[in-house]
Amino acid sequence: MELPDESTADIACILNGEPIRARVPLRQNLVDWLRHGVGLTGSHVGCEHGVCGACHVQVDGVVVRGCLMLAVQADRATVETIEGATSSGRIRALQDAFFNRAALQCGFCTPGMLLQAAELLAKNSDPTREEIRQALSGNYCRCTGYHAIVDAVQAAAASLRA
């Protein structure tokens, strides 16, 4: 079998605080590159059409759908995945709250959910349940029914304010 004939481009970006250079297929989306090119499998692929939010990563400080952005678009960007957000400690309060409140079951949506919740708390340190539900409405969770997630985000917000 011959090697596949893929058009590629070279990119350079800051990934989880470290510079990285890579040659990526032009048609590869960001989350597939992160997962299979780099080996950061904490970001997940749930729908590949921008609905479920399991692929959420942060690009230049904004949470984006990793399945709706091409890897080449990350050239010269700053990218942070769940792995980076974990090791920097910036979402620790949310992670502890999710753990204690059992705000996850299968865990497949959780990395994307945490990044989205962190973005909310960065803008709003004391969100209401409705505001939390609104902010997380682009992240599907099939297991929990969301109630415990809303509780956990509220608890994390309270602990960060304390």
Add this chain to the structure above:
Amino acid sequence: MPDTALPPDGWIGRPMPRAATRRLIEGRGRYTDDNAAKGELHAAFLRSPFPHAAFRITGCDAARALPGVRAVLTAEDLAPFCRSWRTQSLAFPGLVSPEQGPLARDRAVYQGEPVALVLAASRAVAEDALELVGVEWNELPAVTDVAHALDAGTPPVHQGLSSNLAWRTEFGEGDVEAAFAKAALVVEERFTFTRHTGVPLEARSVLATYDPAAEALEVRMSHQIPHQMQVHLAELLDLPMGRVRVIAGDVGGGFGIKMHVYPDEVAVCAASRLTGRPVRYVCDRIEALMADIHAREHVVQARMAVDAEGRILAFDVDDIQGLGAYSIYPRSSTVEAMSVLRTVGAPYHFSAYRARLRCALQNKVPTGQYRSVGHPIGCATTERLVDLAAAARGEDPLEFRRRNFLPEAMMPWTNPAGGRMAELSHTATLAEFERLLDLPKLRAEVAAMRAEGRCVGLGFSAVVEYTASGPAAYGRAGVPVAAMDTVVVTLEPTGDVVARASVAEIGQGIQQGIVQVVADAVGVPPSRVTIHTGDTANAPHGGGAWASRGAAIGGEAAWGAGRKLQAEILKTAAALLQSTPDALDVRDGQVVDAKGTPRMSLAELASTVFFRGHELPGGVQPQFTATHQFRREEDLFLTTNGLQASLVEVDPDTGLVTPLRHWVVGDCGRLLNPLLVDEQVRGGVVQGIGEALLEACRYDPGNGQFLTGTLADYLLPMADNAPDVTVGHVETPYSGSALGAKGAGEAGTCGAPAAVLNAVNDALGSRGARISELPVTPTVILRALGTLEAAE
């Protein structure tokens, strides 16, 4: 008699978070697609674009010539490596479900049926190659509408069939005709339940590695029952069971979707065998929505007879089930319909029952067991009839239920539908439910909202669920399904305990439950217990995750294994301490005397046994690995009961229904971990709300094309349209086991659709609208209100 010596102040019953979720929270989960194998090939499937077609593959050369493509495989290519299969069951004699293989041959009978397979260096290249496979399609008439599938003159779903009837039955007891003849009140409704599916967020995925030198197959897959897959893959690929290892690592949700034998997954295993290379395949979302099992397509005509005192006399139910093109392998899709018909009337006393079932083949993907199999249909049917009866009598719907609940004193009782009711707590559950809801206050709130002009409704449902199936359920049917579980516990040299279990973790938290049980059974803190599940090489055979069985069956196995290990620890310690086992106990990792004074730590004991065996007295051979295999001998199912309430608001202009709040009180026996049980209930409720309001697998009525292949078309509950769910419990431990646990994971899903349906009808009642269709979409509402014209 079960050994029921649960320690006071033990770990069982404590609301502990799941230790295992730390990994998932930090992005360190390992789902199937997170594992790559050296030298792997990626698979992509060519699937039938038509619901029914004859086809001929005319050319694979162009696809094979594409750089990066290793193979293009058809049914003929895989046939030498894989047997075909046919769904059969002694429970459903005469069931019509033709032979199936991993790829369709000559004829596709549902849209999404795999017909060819490409193996390539990447998934993208494999998908490129699919477009180069030449296929001549000859589209045939398709049968999709369940209501007409059985009509004379409807074309057959499979070539050569004279009818699309897959199976039929009638059953029941008592004189139904007499009951309806003497009834003071008869309520009747025709219900339409639209297909939906489970949508685990991680789609089905498989990484198969066949080693031709060892003649062994290792399969990583996202599955609820790795041991079941080991049995079937060994049989289909003609390998000894010991040379098939199935590993289900982290599983991103199951809900019943991942407990069947799917053609594509078998094809991937066969392809690995054919090529001698690892093959990886992950369903994309469109494939998952189209070709995962669907569930719960029923048209139910039901009536209920009530006497002058408002007591239920009888039910008479006719169900047509949309089965799909095949009865799902190996358990059979008909199980769902039988579950529907066994659930009708289940919370109540009644004296006559007649059920008529026809299962219709369709040119659609097979239906199968989805969370709370069949129960939501039976529950919605019953609870809607109950509300209609209460309304006709002008009485409170909860009062009607209170009068008709099966009295505790009558149990155990086998009802005329054949359901055996035991140890249910309707009276206590209703009392707790009324306390939790604070009904007078809630009703005042509803009245106040209505006074503001808001269209709100409050609906109730009573739930009885058949959980934790016993060995006879599939055993009598001749279907190879394990209703038992195995747990192996080992005391390690450090005094730590390792448990290996055949139960499967799919997010429900059973690992944590088992850890708490083992901790109490042995006498160590949970932090000293490590559990391994999801690997056939790790634990002997057992049932995995289905039928809410983990706590009730796996938990018993864990208790039994832990007690055996503790007995061995005490025997060994007594020999070393010149004491007797009866005079000692194990608490918090220490061997203690009768006063609770520590005599020896488990670390000291175990290191003596493993590293300084010469210090042991002669004749002492400690067995620090204990195995327990548990099967329940009594009670085919463990029945559980509960009540739910739903408060909804309807927008009469748009037809949109917003669930405002939801309440549940359930009795699932002993709670091993109330925190995790509560979240199972909440998640189940919201899945049921999705069933009630949003979720539908739709097909074009003209050409049978599948219309809901994306998550923008197939709607799921989201954070901003799901309500808060208040949960309460009544705890009636099952008397026939040590732990007393019953099933907990599906009851939320069982009762939520019924409660929502009743709530919507309560909201619309004053406007003269009546709804008997799920999901209750805006279109359904507007048609019921007369704003939109009715469908044909």
